[in-house]
Amino acid sequence: MPRVLEHGADSRTPALDLPKTFDTGDWDEFKPHLTRLEAVVTDDYISGSDPVICVRDEDGRNWTVELAGRARNTEIGLTAGAALPGDPVCVIGRRTRHFGEQRIKAVHLTIAGRPFELYPGALG
Numbered sequence: 001m002p003r004v005l006e007h008g009a010d011s012r013t014p015a016l017d018l019p020k021t022f023d024t025g026d027w028d029e030f031k032p033h034l035t036r037l038e039a040v041v042t043d044d045y046i047s048g049s050d051p052v053i054c055v056r057d058e059d060g061r062n063w064t065v066e067l068a069g070r071a072r073n074t075e076i077g078l079t080a081g082a083a084l085p086g087d088p089v090c091v092i093g094r095r096t097r098h099f100g101e102q103r104i105k106a107v108h109l110t111i112a113g114r115p116f117e118l119y120p121g122a123l124g
Contacts, residue, residue, distance in 0.1 A: 029097055034123070037091040037104060039063060041111070044083040046073060053083050055091070063102045065091050065109075068118040078109070078116045087112040092123065 039055035042062065046053065051067040067073055083089065093106040107122035108115070117123075 032094070034092055034107070035095050035104060037063065037065075037093075039089050039091065041083045041085055041087045041089050043085060044080060046078060046083060047080045053089070055089055061102055063091075063104060065089075065093070066103065066105045067109075068106075072118065076116050076118070078118075082114070082116070083111050 037055070037057060039057045041053055042056050043054040045051065046067065047070070049070075051070055051073055053065045053067065055063045055065055057063060067078065068076075073079070088111075090110040091104055091106050092108040093104045096103040096105075107119045108117050110116070
């Protein structure tokens, strides 16, 4: 059965305004507020087609940290050698909206004391 749009549904506007550097299609599945995560790197896939690092927080939970695109990562010096297993990492980013999923899209990282700003202006 086809769905009928509710009155005014076609005139909706986004509930949050992301900085112009964000492509909102890439950020729809993430919460609008920033989260800080302190953890330790367990593995890195920075040079992969979908760049991520895997980390473990102090409570023993494993997280997947999504990074910027490969071109942006290379531009700021975030290469495969930048995150080694055992390195402390501080992630500032947006958590996924999916319940129970330990995934965060990073906007800023500090790995072993070295800062990486993945999305300039995202911190405000």
